[in-house]
Amino acid sequence: MAIQAVRGMKDVFAPEVRKWQFIETAAREVFAAFGFQEIRVPALEKTELFARSIGEATDIVEKEMYTFADRSGESLTLRPEATAGVLRAYIEHKLYASPGPHKLYTIGPMFRHERPQKGRLRQFHQLDVEVLDDQGPQTDAELMVMLAHLLGRLGLAKVTLMLNSLGCPDCRPAFREALIAFLAGKREMLCEDCRRRLSTNPLRVLDCKSEGCKKAVEGAPKILDHICEGCRDHFRGVQSFLSLANVSFQINPWLVRGLDYYVRTTFEAVTGDLGAQNAVAGGGRYDGLVEQLGGPAQGGIGFGAGLERLALLIEDKPEWQDGPGLFFAATGDQPRALAFLMAQKLRQAGYWTEMTSEDKSLKAQLRKANKDGARLVVFLGDEELQKDKAQVKSMADGHQVEIEMGGLGHFFMNFDQAQADAGMEDTLWEAFFDSLRPLMRS
RNA sequence: GUGGCUGUAGCUCAGCUGGUUAGAGCGCCAGGUUGUGGCCCUGGAGGCCGUGGGUUCAAAUCCCAUCAGCCACCCCA
Numbered sequence: 001m002a003i004q005a006v007r008g009m010k011d012v013f014a015p016e017v018r019k020w021q022f023i024e025t026a027a028r029e030v031f032a033a034f035g036f037q038e039i040r041v042p043a044l045e046k047t048e049l050f051a052r053s054i055g056e057a058t059d060i061v062e063k064e065m066y067t068f069a070d071r072s073g074e075s076l077t078l079r080p081e082a083t084a085g086v087l088r089a090y091i092e093h094k095l096y097a098s099p100g101p102h103k104l105y106t107i108g109p110m111f112r113h114e115r116p117q118k119g120r121l122r123q124f125h126q127l128d129v130e131v132l133d134d135q136g137p138q139t140d141a142e143l144m145v146m147l148a149h150l151l152g153r154l155g156l157a158k159v160t161l162m163l164n165s166l167g168c169p170d171c172r173p174a175f176r177e178a179l180i181a182f183l184a185g186k187r188e189m190l191c192e193d194c195r196r197r198l199s200t201n202p203l204r205v206l207d208c209k210s211e212g213c214k215k216a217v218e219g220a221p222k223i224l225d226h227i228c229e230g231c232r233d234h235f236r237g238v239q240s241f242l243s244l245a246n247v248s249f250q251i252n253p254w255l256v257r258g259l260d261y262y263v264r265t266t267f268e269a270v271t272g273d274l275g276a277q278n279a280v281a282g283g284g285r286y287d288g289l290v291e292q293l294g295g296p297a298q299g300g301i302g303f304g305a306g307l308e309r310l311a312l313l314i315e316d317k318p319e320w321q322d323g324p325g326l327f328f329a330a331t332g333d334q335p336r337a338l339a340f341l342m343a344q345k346l347r348q349a350g351y352w353t354e355m356t357s358e359d360k361s362l363k364a365q366l367r368k369a370n371k372d373g374a375r376l377v378v379f380l381g382d383e384e385l386q387k388d389k390a391q392v393k394s395m396a397d398g399h400q401v402e403i404e405m406g407g408l409g410h411f412f413m414n415f416d417q418a419q420a421d422a423g424m425e426d427t428l429w430e431a432f433f434d435s436l437r438p439l440m441r442s
Numbered sequence: 443g444u445g446g447c448u449g450u451a452g453c454u455c456a457g458c459u460g461g462u463u464a465g466a467g468c469g470c471c472a473g474g475u476u477g478u479g480g481c482c483c484u485g486g487a488g489g490c491c492g493u494g495g496g497u498u499c500a501a502a503u504c505c506c507a508u509c510a511g512c513c514a515c516c517c518c519a
Contacts, residue, residue, distance in 0.1 A: 306519030362477050370479040
């Protein structure tokens with residue numbers, strides 16, 4: 001039996017790849033306009049990096065990582081998210097030494113060992129954006145504005161921006177206590193996971209989708225009522241900058257997210273068009289994380305957007321289906337050789353040019369040209385060489401005109417191998433191109 | 443990690459109360475006379491019926507396992 005791809009890992013072919021390129025191009029342009037620099041970091045990191053950044057008690061670290069010992073026995077992990085690796089690189093190369101803020105982005109594969117389904121792969125790809133050495137609410141807003149620009153460029157109107165604040169190390173513990181106290185009385189209503197979360201990560205109970213937990217959470221204290229003055233100001237600032245930029249958002253006090261390092265702002269771009277999955281992008285602020293990973297005490301914020309999920313939401317565009325501009329239909333050895341030479345010249349000049357690799361019937365060559373979506377077909381046969389004129393047909397309307405080959409035909413009939421290295425006269429090619437150019441433009 | 447559904451030609455699928463050479467549509471290739479595509483007509487190629495095992499005189503069809511996909515839970519991008 002032939003070998004199959006690893007579960008949850010997909011091959012991506014031509015039409016889909018064009019969609020990815022469209023997304024990546026849009027992203028690069030939007031990010032560049034906001035002053036972001038691309039960086040490329042490894043997909044493989046020491047396991048400890050993720051354990052220390054994402055959090056030991058998170059689902060990702062507990063059960064979703066591709067972790068293994070390499071040949072020297074060191075524990076390595078395929079990155080489940082991008083932030084940790086970017087921060088590691090930032091700290092390792094002391095990028096923090098130059099004045100901030102540092103705006104970075106990276107695009108690449110992430111790995112999580114989950115059960116695959118629609119919009120959920122074991123290897124998936126993210127556009128990941130980070131701003132380091134910055135604490136102000138303006139930056140939080142700016143990141144979301146940038147995300148909105150990108151979604152706009154991609155034509156995704158049915159995406160909602162959800163926003164929340166998780167407080168900071170100063171105010172969250174008090175809220176945490178209040179929440180635990182509240183939930184303690186409703187312990188029997190909670191699902192098994194949430195009973196465990198009660199001690200490990202009680203905020204996550206707020207985000208649980210199980211019926212009992214949703215009910216238990218009704219009337220629970222809200223983080224937004226408990227955050228400190230500093231966090232409150234920050235959150236207000238974020239909102240006012242968003243409003244200033246006319247980016248609409250929805251405050252969702254239950255938006256908690258699965259990574260431990262978030263403080264203050266968290267946000268998620270959600271849609272109803274992805275089956276059970278709803279997030280196309282998500283992120284938040286992580287002041288303190290850089291320090292925790294061995295760098296200076298600098299603030300930071302970032303988000304990741306799922307390439308596959310974005311692609312699922314985007315419709316194919318006809319212009320992605322382009323065919324060659326020129327197609328040579330040549331019959332006979334000499335005309336075929338000339339067509340071969342012409343095709344190389346045209347390709348060198350940047351024109352997508354095709355011909356069949358075998359001497360098939362004219363009809364078959366035309367069929368191929370049609371299937372490829374060629375715009376113009378150039379007929380070359382012995383007769384054309386004799387007359388030094390080629391027939392050029394527009395495939396869209398069937399119109400056919402005769403063009404001068406500017407001596408190419410005659411030259412080529414007297415062309416022998418001894419002269420091949422000398423090349424053909426540039427002026428002959430110029431003349432031929434001059435005949436062809438107006439047709440290629442129309 | 444849990445549960446449900448599915449796996450037959452390149453693609454979408456039919457066939458599955460077990461029984462002659464496994465079908466269709468689309469796609470592909472070739473022809474419909476002299477050097478011209480699309481539409482139409484004709485012909486052709488192409489299938490370890492996901493894989494392995496079992497039941498049976500006989501398995502695409504029934505049973506088990508396994509792999510993969512889809513859907514949901516969970517989680518998130």
